[in-house]
Amino acid sequence: MLRYVIRRLISLGLSLLLASALIFSVVELVPGDPASFMLGTGAQPETLAALRQQMGLDLPLPLRYLHWLGGVATGDLGHSFTYKTPVAGMILDRMQVSLPLALLALVLAAAVALPIGMFAAARRGRAGDTAVMATVQIGIALPNFWFAMLLVLLFAVNLRWLPAGGFPGWDHPAAALKSLLLPAAALALPQAAILARVLRSALVDTLGQDYIRTARAKGLSAGQALRRHALRNALIPVLTILGMQFSFLLAGAIIIENVFYLPGLGRLIFQAITQRDLIVVQGAVLVLVAAVILVTFLVDLSYALADPRLRA
Amino acid sequence: MRAALILGALLSGLALIGALVSFLWTPADVTQLAIAQKLLPPSGQHWLGTDHFGRDMLSMIMVGARISIAVALVAVGIGMGFGVPLGLLAAARGGWLDEVVMRGNDLVFAFPSLVIAILITAALGPSALNAIIAIGIFNIPVFARVTRGGALPIWTLDYIRAAQVAGKGATRISIQHILPNIANLLIVQGTIQFSLGILAEAGLSYVGLGAQPPTPSWGRMLAEAQTMVALAPHVAIIPGLAIVVTVLGLNLLGDGLRDALDPRLRRSP
Numbered sequence: 223m224l225r226y227v228i229r230r231l232i233s234l235g236l237s238l239l240l241a242s243a244l245i246f247s248v249v250e251l252v253p254g255d256p257a258s259f260m261l262g263t264g265a266q267p268e269t270l271a272a273l274r275q276q277m278g279l280d281l282p283l284p285l286r287y288l289h290w291l292g293g294v295a296t297g298d299l300g301h302s303f304t305y306k307t308p309v310a311g312m313i314l315d316r317m318q319v320s321l322p323l324a325l326l327a328l329v330l331a332a333a334v335a336l337p338i339g340m341f342a343a344a345r346r347g348r349a350g351d352t353a354v355m356a357t358v359q360i361g362i363a364l365p366n367f368w369f370a371m372l373l374v375l376l377f378a379v380n381l382r383w384l385p386a387g388g389f390p391g392w393d394h395p396a397a398a399l400k401s402l403l404l405p406a407a408a409l410a411l412p413q414a415a416i417l418a419r420v421l422r423s424a425l426v427d428t429l430g431q432d433y434i435r436t437a438r439a440k441g442l443s444a445g446q447a448l449r450r451h452a453l454r455n456a457l458i459p460v461l462t463i464l465g466m467q468f469s470f471l472l473a474g475a476i477i478i479e480n481v482f483y484l485p486g487l488g489r490l491i492f493q494a495i496t497q498r499d500l501i502v503v504q505g506a507v508l509v510l511v512a513a514v515i516l517v518t519f520l521v522d523l524s525y526a527l528a529d530p531r532l533r534a
Numbered sequence: 535m536r537a538a539l540i541l542g543a544l545l546s547g548l549a550l551i552g553a554l555v556s557f558l559w560t561p562a563d564v565t566q567l568a569i570a571q572k573l574l575p576p577s578g579q580h581w582l583g584t585d586h587f588g589r590d591m592l593s594m595i596m597v598g599a600r601i602s603i604a605v606a607l608v609a610v611g612i613g614m615g616f617g618v619p620l621g622l623l624a625a626a627r628g629g630w631l632d633e634v635v636m637r638g639n640d641l642v643f644a645f646p647s648l649v650i651a652i653l654i655t656a657a658l659g660p661s662a663l664n665a666i667i668a669i670g671i672f673n674i675p676v677f678a679r680v681t682r683g684g685a686l687p688i689w690t691l692d693y694i695r696a697a698q699v700a701g702k703g704a705t706r707i708s709i710q711h712i713l714p715n716i717a718n719l720l721i722v723q724g725t726i727q728f729s730l731g732i733l734a735e736a737g738l739s740y741v742g743l744g745a746q747p748p749t750p751s752w753g754r755m756l757a758e759a760q761t762m763v764a765l766a767p768h769v770a771i772i773p774g775l776a777i778v779v780t781v782l783g784l785n786l787l788g789d790g791l792r793d794a795l796d797p798r799l800r801r802s803p
Contacts, residue, residue, distance in 0.1 A: 233637070236637075237637075237640065237641055237644065240641055241641060241644055241645070244641070244645075245653065248653045248654070248656075248657050249653070249656065249657065251657050252656070252657045359782060359785060359786065360778065360782060362781075362782075362785060363729070363733075363777075363778045363781035363782035363785060364778055365733055365736050365737060365740075365756075365774065365777050365778075365781075367737060367740050367756065368736075368756055368770075368773075368774035368777065368778075371756065371759075371760060371763055371770050371774070372770075372771075372774070374763060375763050375764070375767055375770070379763065379764045469643075469644070469646045470646060472646065473646030473647070473648040473649060474648075476648055476649075476652070476741075477648070477737050477740065477741055480741055481760070491652055492741065492742075495652065495655060495656050500656060503652070503653075503656045507649055507652065507653060510646075510649055511644050511645055511649060514644045514645075514646070515644045518640075518643075518644065
């Protein structure tokens with residue numbers, strides 16, 4: 223097991239390194255450098271050269287990458303060109319919205335998918351199963367931002383139960399949670415549909431196993447066998463999918479935050495793009511991608527913990 | 535599941551026909567603004583109503599289908615064009631090459647397509663072309679993985695041994711024997727990626743990273759409708775329905791094709 227963990231850790235380090243190099247070089251490809259952008263077109267050549275030197279832009283590319291990487295390792299992502307504040311601080315601020323949003327969506331998706339998947343599997347091949355799975359197909363086809371608009375139309379415009387957008391800050395926990403509810407629901411639904419489908423097919427597979435027949439033979443009802451034996455065994459593929467969905471959830475949050483005007487990481491990225499504040503884009507994208515790589519690593523690891531055959 | 539196949543083909547065919555017909559004829563001219571007729575609900579004259587510029591929604595949806603289909607189709611082409619050879623190569627050679635291809639894939643998977651698009655747009659500016667590149671890049675590892683996974687078991691079969699003994703090289707075997715045997719897999723995956731491509735394009739256009747004005751696109755129609763959702767719900771509902779119907783159709787088509795093309799699932803006559 224230890225050897226497996228070490229091997230996975232090395233590959234984790236390599237992935238993070240490669241991802242950072244990729245992100246760095248894409249942003250470096252952008253025509254026009256930040257110094258001339260900050261000073262505008264009317265800048266004196268001497269001032270420009272001085273600022274370039276001060277920002278380290280006169281160094282060769284590999285050196286600048288190492289310099290940037292050294293900063294990243296110590297939690298220094300540089301300073302925003304527009305706001306002159308540390309990028310790391312801006313990202314941390316925004317994470318206070320994005321992270322709870324993604325987690326809430328994950329919980330909602332699981333809470334919706336679990337009973338639906340179990341219901342369909344228990345009635346596999348019958349009308350209830352067909353009806354539920356047809357609904358799930360529609361759920362998978364829904365663009366989350368459109369679903370978000372429909373939710374706003376119903377719950378904010380017509381019923382006036384929940385706010386249509388904005389975020390009051392965590393000083394008002396109840397109001398903050400309320401304003402995250404619609405965005406989280408919009409994010410969660412398509413993921414819940416995918417999860418329900420995976421859970422159903424995993425359950426249908428395990429329900430055909432001998433130990434389920436044994437459980438039935440010793441007197442458990444179909445429902446008891448499903449809950450006590452099949453569900454636990456079907457959860458492994460579901461956990462894997464859930465880990466993979468985290469990356470979709472983060473990406474989806476970027477769009478959903480824009481629908482609801484939530485001050486999260488996604489809004490930060492779009493504001494930074496329009497202001498051509500590339501160092502912020504660089505930092506935010508790095509954090510997003512690193513999060514995805516880390517979650518994939520953790521899922522791999524937990525998978526190996528659950529199934530010894532995978533440790534080879 | 536014959537029904538899924540037919541229903542899927544019908545639903546996804548709607549967008550395709552709409553897009554094709556729009557080159558020859560649309561109910562109204564989408565470049566013509568008529569502010570006096572803005573935000574009209576669906577009626578006999580405008581079947582799907584009008585938008586905030588008074589443009590006919592049905593015509594907008596038809597023309598918008600072009601960009602959705604074009605972006606998704608080219609992105610699938612990019613994914614297949616690079617991913618299939620990579621997957622074939624990884625399966626044929628194995629060893630370190632396989633390792634490099636698969637780890638490279640893992641790396642691309644770590645970048646959600648939207649994040650790739652954001653990076654590309656940050657560097658090159660927003661456009662439909664950059665949306666295609668972003669979705670296409672994301673498709674490459676998907677096809678590489680499916681191709682490799684499908685090819686590996688075939689390489690262990692006897693007739694491949696026979697071909698090797700007969701003196702065929704790995705490239706010829708890959709093209710003549712492996713590829714035809716995994717064509718089913720690729721067609722099904724292609725349908726799925728096509729539907730994901732339509733969703734991704736809509737998302738990118740919605741946040742302004744896809745097709746730029748004045749080209750009508752479903753995602754941007756939704757973005758423009760957002761502030762008018764309370765005033766005229768139809769401008770927000772109709773483009774979304776177009777996306778759902780097309781994506782649902784493609785997903786059903788993919789499921790139906792998988793069942794129809796997989797000989798193991800085919801019931802004996």
